[in-house]
Amino acid sequence: MTDQPEAIQEPIIDQLRARFADAILAQQQTKDNIPTLWCRPERIGELLRYAKTGVAQPFRQLYDLTAIDERWRTHRDGQPAADFTVVYHLLSHERNADLRIKVPLTGEFPRLPTATGIWSAANWYEREVWDMFGITFDGHPGLRRILLPATWQGHPLRKEHPARATEMGPFQLPEEKQIREEDALRLNPQEWGLDAKGGNTDLMLLNLGPQHPGTHGVFRIALLLDGEEIVQTVPEIGFHHRGAEKMAERQTWHTYIPYTDRIDYLGGVMNNLPYVLAVEKLAGITVPDRAKVIRVMLVELFRIASHLVWYGTFVQDVGAMSPVFYMFNDRERIFDIITAITGGRMHPSWFRIGGVAQDLPQGWEKLVEDFLRPMPEHLQSYNKAMMENSILKARTQGIGRMSLDEAIDWGVTGPNLRACGLEWDWRKKRPYSGYEQFEFEIPTAQCGDCYDRSLVRIEEIRQSLRIIEQCWKNMPAGPYKADHPLTTPPRKERTLKDIETLINHFLGVTWGPVLPPGEVSVGIEATKGNTSYYLISDGGIHSYRTRIRTPSFAHLQQLPELCRGLMVPDLLAIIGNLDYVMADVDR
Amino acid sequence: MNPIVKQLLIIVVIFGGAMSASAGLIWxxxxxxxLWQDRYGPNRVGPFGLMQVVADMIKIFFKEDWIxxxxxxMVFVVAPAMLVVSVLMSFAVLPVMPGIAVSDLNVGLLFFLGMSSLGVYGIALGGWASNNKYALLGAIRATAQMLSYEVFMGLALMGVVMISGSFNLGRIVVAQEKMWFCISQFPAMVVFIIAGFAETHRMPFDLPEAESELIAGFHTEYSGIKFGLFFVGEYLGVTMISAMIVTLFFGxxxxxxxxxxxxxxxxxxxxISGFILVRASLPRPRYDQLMAFGWKVLLPVALVNLLVTGAVMLAKGV
Incomplete structure (x- = not known):
């Protein structure tokens, strides 16, 4: 989501302004140049529906929906008065443009009409906002807690909610509390909208997870079964919630980087990228070419690593036990390179504001070359063993099928969206970090079923290999860190020459960099889809609000639609195929 | 030698052989x-890691016997034993060399089929007695799968019986002196091997315990030595089916x-190695696909094979 061309921005703003003159309160200038309009809460449904269906080249995807607690914010120049703001981030693939609609709300626990009737994807997002901020969405079909346990007191992303254990008093677990908490975990079919006595046959209620070998992490699904046929599915998430967004409000801009690594824990530095890109945009830092290419190379290595884990575990879910070992071996070869460059494996936290932590070590070329050479042949043999296997085809073709319209409606991004036939990759459409200089293709497929999604991901591994090869051949010389006062850790060469630089360095290292106030949202094509970081700086050393939009969250929400009428093994094949990580879902 | 002593000796050797084969199979x-998955496997305990089996046995014997x-x-305890006993019983009719078998039963083949049918009780009851939904699903799958594949297994073998003119396994082997039945009864062999995979519920037909779907299927609730017995039963089954393939089709x-x-x-x-290789290489079909394959492909093949065998024998005037 880099700067958008000015030409396509104006019409939508003009159109909305013309039609909703009385509803639009203000237009806000943000650092990311996404057109941002403030709309009255009463007219929001109408405006959203118009943006989705009324305009030419409509904004068909609800990319993100979140909120901001505005009560403690000091820099709000030109923004309408509000205690809370609900933010709708819309995306139009036809325009290749974003639209941000903000709704100012006043009061301690404000209310707003739901958008679930407009986008299916709004369901979980609104539940999350309710869970985190206590904002009620009128007309929502099941406004329950989503990430936090049902017994939780308070709404954590509100500013008054404590962020540290030291603010909360010692933790205690008396027996009656333990019993209460355990009771809350009991499956309550009525509350979840499951009716085991439907129709003529008695249905079986099956609790799958949160500890189950097939769910890829702590994820719980309540299934209503007729024999082995799935009648209804209710996913429950939140077991992996760490409060990453809340933590961002107490860590400095710099010290938050390691937390991002663990959002999609298979993506490693892929998670650093949107965060540092967003911070750099807020700070106005231009990153040198060498740092850009180092970033691209590491990120693509992690894309391959993540796709290999997906490949292995997916075919294992379909029952093939061997491939996962071959793929983990290949992944281990990637980690050899990562270890040589960064010293870490899965979570190197290697990117810094303004560059990367260190220059590439001597001899990295050899390591990368040794990895690149055998890979195409390996992929070929995996293909032969698995993708051409008739049992695997029978298990995946036509299973978990989504149409392009459904995918857009549910907020699906990344390989899952491309498997529905839309050629949509931010590395091509909105190049960031120098992707415009690389030659690669965007693989797509047509059916949108499990098999096609697999084909797309496997082809992406090949394309990533191409990108890495280009990085390896054309690594530019030069600094690996930007020469900018907000680069962290700052450059040290001139600190002993003049006092200003020394003070800047001292503050940057001890305190952390102070970023100018502003709002920015940067998204990238991450391993599983589009990840974006929406940062709000209030002119301090930490962010005022950090919103992490992850692809897994949206993908998992669609699960009940994908497996309706199929059988239990199909559900597991779809789960394995969607490629999500629970840490990425729950944050 | 005293015939009773000789008979006892045969029983002890075959029983011991079957049990140690199933233990060795674990290793x-x-x-x-x-080897096929680019890793080492157990290679620390004893030469080539052979003592790993002993270590595992000691561990599993000393585990808490939890119900x-x-x-x-009652059923929970008896079920694993039923599985093992029924497989062990079928070893009784196996002719390992000329004239050497625990029991030279003249309906040996039927006895084998009967015993392998009984094996399903161990699994079905084990899954049922666990009172666990995953175990129940696994047990239902196992029952449906084993009952259906029994049919094709039996039908496939009728060709062999027709040619050799006997249900006695020893005589079936003798009948293969000139030509192994794997040539004249090729389709039957294929059907039997596939049904054998289903009977032992080994990959790719391990749906009753499909770990990524049903956790551990019918033995989800089992632990300790009872869990171990299910495994012994599985390995005994693999040994038995392999031995039967050899006896019936490979001379x-x-x-x-x-x-x-x-x-x-x-x-x-x-x-046996073939069984393991297949496990290393194939994904698992879905339950309904497995049933459809059995009834729509294997059953017709077995029937046509029977028909053709009969026609040929009639034409030859045997």
């Missing part, structure tokens, strides 16, 4: 799988130069 499977409070105690003990028993064991070992 063999783990080593072979790791879930919600289970049907049993027949073979040049080497003594008959060596041929028999060698051939059996090859098929």
């Amino acid at each position: 063999l499977e783990r080593r072979l799988l790791s 879930p409070p919600f289970a049907d105690r 049993g003990w027949h073979g040049p130069l080497l003594p008959p028993i060596v041929w028999f064991l060698l051939k059996t070992l090859i098929f």
Whole structure:
């Protein structure tokens, strides 16, 4: 989501302004140049529906929906008065443009009409906002807690909610509390909208997870079964919630980087990228070419690593036990390179504001070359063993099928969206970090079923290999860190020459960099889809609000639609195929 | 030698052989799988990691013998034993070399089919008594799968019976002196091997315990030595089916130069390794696909094979 061309921005703003003159309160200038309009809460449904269906080249995807607690914010120049703001981030693939609609709300626990009737994807997002901020969405079909346990007191992303254990008093677990908490975990079919006595046959209620070998992490699904046929599915998430967004409000801009690594824990530095890109945009830092290419190379290595884990575990879910070992071996070869460059494996936290932590070590070329050479042949043999296997085809073709319209409606991004036939990759459409200089293709497929999604991901591994090869051949010389006062850790060469630089360095290292106030949202094509970081700086050393939009969250929400009428093994094949990580879902 | 002593000796040797084969199989499977999966497998305990089996046995014997409070105690305990006993019983009719079998039953083949049918009770009851939904699903799958594949298994073998003119396994082997039935009864062999995979519920037909779907299927609630018995039962089944493939289609003990028993064991070992190789390489079909494949493909093949065999025999005037 880099700067958008000015030409396509104006019409939508003009159109909305013309039609909703009385509803639009203000237009806000943000650092990311996404057109941002403030709309009255009463007219929001109408405006959203118009943006989705009324305009030419409509904004068909609800990319993100979140909120901001505005009560403690000091820099709000030109923004309408509000205690809370609900933010709708819309995306139009036809325009290749974003639209941000903000709704100012006043009061301690404000209310707003739901958008679930407009986008299916709004369901979980609104539940999350309710869970985190206590904002009620009128007309929502099941406004329950989503990430936090049902017994939780308070709404954590509100500013008054404590962020540290030291603010909360010692933790205690008396027996009656333990019993209460355990009771809350009991499956309550009525509350979840499951009716085991439907129709003529008695249905079986099956609790799958949160500890189950097939769910890829702590994820719980309540299934209503007729024999082995799935009648209804209710996913429950939140077991992996760490409060990453809340933590961002107490860590400095710099010290938050390691937390991002663990959002999609298979993506490693892929998670650093949107965060540092967003911070750099807020700070106005231009990153040198060498740092850009180092970033691209590491990120693509992690894309391959993540796709290999997906490949292995997916075919294992379909029952093939061997491939996962071959793929983990290949992944281990990637980690050899990562270890040589960064010293870490899965979570190197290697990117810094303004560059990367260190220059590439001597001899990295050899390591990368040794990895690149055998890979195409390996992929070929995996293909032969698995993708051409008739049992695997029978298990995946036509299973978990989504149409392009459904995918857009549910907020699906990344390989899952491309498997529905839309050629949509931010590395091509909105190049960031120098992707415009690389030659690669965007693989797509047509059916949108499990098999096609697999084909797309496997082809992406090949394309990533191409990108890495280009990085390896054309690594530019030069600094690996930007020469900018907000680069962290700052450059040290001139600190002993003049006092200003020394003070800047001292503050940057001890305190952390102070970023100018502003709002920015940067998204990238991450391993599983589009990840974006929406940062709000209030002119301090930490962010005022950090919103992490992850692809897994949206993908998992669609699960009940994908497996309706199929059988239990199909559900597991779809789960394995969607490629999500629970840490990425729950944050 | 006193015939009773001789008979007892045969029983002890075959019983011991079957049990140690199934124990050895644990080691063999783990080593072979790791060989095919680019890793080492158990290689620390004793030479080539062979003592790993002993270590595992000691561990599993000393584990807490736990029965879930919600289970049907009696059935829960008996079920694994039923599985093992039924498989062990079928070893009784196996002719390992000329004239050597625990029981030279003249309906040996029927006895084998009967015993392998009984095996399903162990699994179905185990899953049922666990009082666990996953175990129940696994048990239902196992029952449906084994009952259907029994049909094709039996039908496939009728061709062999027609040609050799006997249900006695020893005589079936003798009938293969000139030509192994794997040539004249090729379709039957294919059907039998596939049904054998289903009978032992080994990959790719391991749906009753499909770990990524049903956790551990019918033995989800089992632990300790009872869990171990299910495994012994599975490995005994693999050994038994391999031995039956050899006996019925690959000439049993027949073979040049080497003594008959060596041929028999060698051939059996090859098929056991085949079982493991298949496990290493194939994904798992879905339950309904498995049933459809059985009834729509294997059953017609078995029937046509029977028809053609009969026609040929009639034409030859045997």
